[in-house]
Amino acid sequence: xxxxxxKIEETRRLGLQVVKETEEDRLMTLSVGPQHPxxxxxxxxxxxxxxxxxxxxxxxxxxHRGEEKMCEYRNIIQxxxxxxxxxxxxxxxxxxxxxxxxxxxxxxxxxRRGQFIRAIASELNRQVYTLYWLAIYGIFxxxxxxxxxxxxxxxxxxxxxxxxxxxxxTHAFNIPGGVRNDMPEGFKQKCLExxxxxxxxxxxxxxxxxxxxxxxxxTEGVAPLSKEDAIKLGVTGSVLRASGVPYDIRKxxxxxxxxEIDFKVxxxxxxxxFARSYVPFLDMKESCHIVRRLLDKMPESGxxxxxxxxxxxxxxxESYKRVESxxxxxxxxxxxxxxxxxxxxxxxxGSFRNMLALPFLLVGQKLADMxxxxxxxxxxxxxxxR
Amino acid sequence: MxxxxxxxxxxxxxxxxxxxxxxxxxxxxxxxxxxLFVVLFYVPxxxxxxxxxxxxxxxxxxxxxxxxxxxxxxxxxTDLFRVTAFPGFTYAALxxxxxxxxxxxxxxxxxxxxxxxYVGKIEGWLQLMADGLKLISxxxxxPSGADKPIFWxxxxxxxxxxxxxxALIPVAPGWVVADIDVGMIAVFAxxxxxxxxxLLFSWASNSKYPFIGGLRALHQIIAFxxxxxxxxxxxxxxxxxxxxxxxxxxxxxxYWFVFFLPISAFVFYISSLAELERIPFDLPEAxxxxxxxxITETSGMIYGLIQLGTYLKLYAxxxxxxxxxxxxxxxxxxxxxxxxxxxxxxKIYNPVTLSAAFWFxxxxxxxxxxxxxxxxxxxRIRIDILLHTGWYKLIVLAFINMFIALALIYGGxxxxxxxxxx
Numbered sequence: 001x002x003x004x005x006x007k008i009e010e011t012r013r014l015g016l017q018v019v020k021e022t023e024e025d026r027l028m029t030l031s032v033g034p035q036h037p038x039x040x041x042x043x044x045x046x047x048x049x050x051x052x053x054x055x056x057x058x059x060x061x062x063x064h065r066g067e068e069k070m071c072e073y074r075n076i077i078q079x080x081x082x083x084x085x086x087x088x089x090x091x092x093x094x095x096x097x098x099x100x101x102x103x104x105x106x107x108x109x110x111x112r113r114g115q116f117i118r119a120i121a122s123e124l125n126r127q128v129y130t131l132y133w134l135a136i137y138g139i140f141x142x143x144x145x146x147x148x149x150x151x152x153x154x155x156x157x158x159x160x161x162x163x164x165x166x167x168x169x170t171h172a173f174n175i176p177g178g179v180r181n182d183m184p185e186g187f188k189q190k191c192l193e194x195x196x197x198x199x200x201x202x203x204x205x206x207x208x209x210x211x212x213x214x215x216x217x218x219t220e221g222v223a224p225l226s227k228e229d230a231i232k233l234g235v236t237g238s239v240l241r242a243s244g245v246p247y248d249i250r251k252x253x254x255x256x257x258x259x260e261i262d263f264k265v266x267x268x269x270x271x272x273x274f275a276r277s278y279v280p281f282l283d284m285k286e287s288c289h290i291v292r293r294l295l296d297k298m299p300e301s302g303x304x305x306x307x308x309x310x311x312x313x314x315x316x317x318e319s320y321k322r323v324e325s326x327x328x329x330x331x332x333x334x335x336x337x338x339x340x341x342x343x344x345x346x347x348x349x350g351s352f353r354n355m356l357a358l359p360f361l362l363v364g365q366k367l368a369d370m371x372x373x374x375x376x377x378x379x380x381x382x383x384x385x386r
Numbered sequence: 387m388x389x390x391x392x393x394x395x396x397x398x399x400x401x402x403x404x405x406x407x408x409x410x411x412x413x414x415x416x417x418x419x420x421x422l423f424v425v426l427f428y429v430p431x432x433x434x435x436x437x438x439x440x441x442x443x444x445x446x447x448x449x450x451x452x453x454x455x456x457x458x459x460x461x462x463x464t465d466l467f468r469v470t471a472f473p474g475f476t477y478a479a480l481x482x483x484x485x486x487x488x489x490x491x492x493x494x495x496x497x498x499x500x501x502x503x504y505v506g507k508i509e510g511w512l513q514l515m516a517d518g519l520k521l522i523s524x525x526x527x528x529p530s531g532a533d534k535p536i537f538w539x540x541x542x543x544x545x546x547x548x549x550x551x552x553a554l555i556p557v558a559p560g561w562v563v564a565d566i567d568v569g570m571i572a573v574f575a576x577x578x579x580x581x582x583x584x585l586l587f588s589w590a591s592n593s594k595y596p597f598i599g600g601l602r603a604l605h606q607i608i609a610f611x612x613x614x615x616x617x618x619x620x621x622x623x624x625x626x627x628x629x630x631x632x633x634x635x636x637x638x639x640x641y642w643f644v645f646f647l648p649i650s651a652f653v654f655y656i657s658s659l660a661e662l663e664r665i666p667f668d669l670p671e672a673x674x675x676x677x678x679x680x681i682t683e684t685s686g687m688i689y690g691l692i693q694l695g696t697y698l699k700l701y702a703x704x705x706x707x708x709x710x711x712x713x714x715x716x717x718x719x720x721x722x723x724x725x726x727x728x729x730x731x732x733k734i735y736n737p738v739t740l741s742a743a744f745w746f747x748x749x750x751x752x753x754x755x756x757x758x759x760x761x762x763x764x765x766r767i768r769i770d771i772l773l774h775t776g777w778y779k780l781i782v783l784a785f786i787n788m789f790i791a792l793a794l795i796y797g798g799x800x801x802x803x804x805x806x807x808x
Binding site: 371 | 496666668675678763769
């Protein structure tokens with residue numbers, strides 16, 4: 001077998017063309033997904049030579065719902081509930097950047113307490129998403145305990161978010177102008193309790209999963225993505241940070257109150273599957289600190305929302321805002337023609353950009369590494385298809 | 387499809403039902419009952435001893451304990467009973483059923499879940515029965531390009547092969563279906579069938595994922611068969627016999643072999659996990675990689691049969707571990723010799739046999755739990771690491787302990803007239 005670098009080079013040179021005709025008959029083409037336990041709502045075709053993957057062709061679009069087109073038929077407020085559908089586990093972050101973009105377009109200032117509540121909700125929701133992602137990573141590697149534990153501990157944050165927003169998963173909490181309602185009484189106390197307990201659990205995750213020698217064997221050194229390649233491919237979020245680029249939108253383009261909060265950007269240098277799976281975990285740890293600091297600094301009382309007119313419309317123009325979601329930069333580009341309905345909404349999601357790295361990473365790997373590589377890309381098929 | 391004609395009239399329908407009931411009653415009382423009486427009282431059964439019995443007399447005999455006990459005692463010493471019930475299939479299958487329930491509850495507790503809860507009111511203890519009924523009622527889908535004879539035969543062969551292993555395992559002194567002198571070789575010969583069945587079934591499925599799974603099963607079992615056999619070989623060296631009963635007896639005469647051969651026991655345990663295709667060695671059924679591996683195309687009771695076979699195999703391997711390393715049935719006699727003080731009737735059980743079976747069951751179940759444990763704490767291993775482990779590490783470890791066993795024999799510590807032989 002050729003080395004990984006050669007394989008990547010070859011794949012690039014061929015421009016993801018099908019492997020040479022002469023070799024075709026000794027390869028087996030496997031269609032992974034969309035009805036495959038290890039794929040999600042997503043299909044990719046791999047060609048295997050024995051146990052090695054020589055070619056991979058991602059084929060997204062199975063759950064395409066036309067979210068962007070749907071935005072053009074609804075007014076700005078009506079867009080919120082359906083925009084969070086692609087990633088219901090990260091719904092606050094999805095509506096966060098939309099609200100930011102609309103606010104920029106209309107020139108609305110969000111009250112300070114509202115900004116803090118937004119940030120807290122967004123950090124809690126990041127935990128919900130990452131725990132779900134981690135649960136699936138666990139079961140992809142055959143570790144059923146790692147499926148059950150995060151899926152169970154996710155309830156801690158779902159419970160908190162339910163207190164805060166009134167809904168368990170799809171909150172529709174962020175709206176242009178602020179958040180829908182103020183924090184309930186005793187939320188701060190409950191939040192600190194849950195986070196204290198949760199940090200103990202994170203140590204247990206590390207013991208049973210990340211420090212497990214079998215897990216290390218399966219992920220360390222598997223499908224490394226170099227710093228240069230990561231930048232060239234345009235990956236984002238945890239995948240980019242795992243390759244040694246400390247790039248976090250919360251730090252690079254601080255939105256709302258993030259420039260007042262002191263936190264570290266977590267990154268690793270190896271860029272292999274292990275780093276890609278460990279960086280979200282480090283993010284979760286850091287996120288706990290961020291929530292604590294946000295709760296400390298939050299003003300005790302005040303408005304949480306700037307009231308808009310009943311059918312809000314902005315001046316003609318366009319705006320682009322992005323936030324750091326669970327999967328990386330998530331941006332909204334909104335073009336308005338002065339009517340209540342946006343003229344065009346473009347969603348730039350982290351999943352789709354991370355998926356582009358999949359064919360390069362899978363080539364030269366073993367078939368058994370397919371789930372370990374695929375899910376380490378922090379890819380959410382429904383979000384990529386939008 | 388339920389349908390009725392357009393000329394359907396409810397009154398006619400009720401009338402016809404009444405007529406039907408009338409004729410059933412008439413025929414039953416005029417023909418059926420007299421026939422039943424004739425059969426019960428006048429038809430002679432084949433003579434038992436010097437008694438001539440009719441079915442009626444036979445039935446009265448069955449409910450009379452003084453006459454039933456000899457029959458039962460006769461029955462449990464027949465080969466049929468041994469093959470079907472106690473050391474054979476039913477015992478193994480019951481233990482397998484308990485294992486499935488226990489595994490689900492145990493794993494659930496480990497993962498902060500509850501596990502089966504509703505079926506049977508108490509902690510879902512009838513869940514297995516519900517699952518079995520569901521599997522039986524499901525359609526068996528045979529892929530269109532499948533090799534049908536092999537596709538049907540392989541699951542049955544799988545269960546039969548797994549059940550055949552249980553025939554060789556001595557559960558209590560004298561309680562073994564086939565007490566043969568080459569017991570250990572026979573066990574390994576039978577285990578050699580499993581990769582063949584997996585490969586045949588995967589090939590017969592005519593599907594890609596089963597094919598990959600079948601090849602993986604073949605690789606895995608070949609890689610682990612050798613350390614498996616070599617680790618058992620050191621047991622043979624210490625016991626000086628291939629007969630499983632003799633191996634047990636030699637441990638009763640000295641000490642459990644796990645104290646002399648801990649490395650072999652470890653290698654045997656790891657190889658058993660690989661042989662069973664359990665996590666971390668469940669590569670042939672790796673769900674997220676190759677759907678369900680070689681059993682992808684199974685459905686309904688074919689899947690049920692393969693699961694039954696897997697758990698029978700689990701029992702067989704745990705029992706083999708107990709026979710090889712944990713002294714088989716050895717243990718103190720805990721059951722009293724008399725059922726109750728003052729009872730002078732026929733002795734119903736032999737306390738030595740019963741305690742032996744009890745200890746054997748307890749040890750085997752403990753071993754099964756140990757084999758279940760990795761499922762909760764470990765991810766799946768990768769095929770190259772697996773082959774490396776099998777070929778390089780385990781074989782070397784097994785050989786090391788074989789030399790220790792030889793040293794123990796030639797040093798005069800074990801073996802005939804050894805220091806530690808009682």
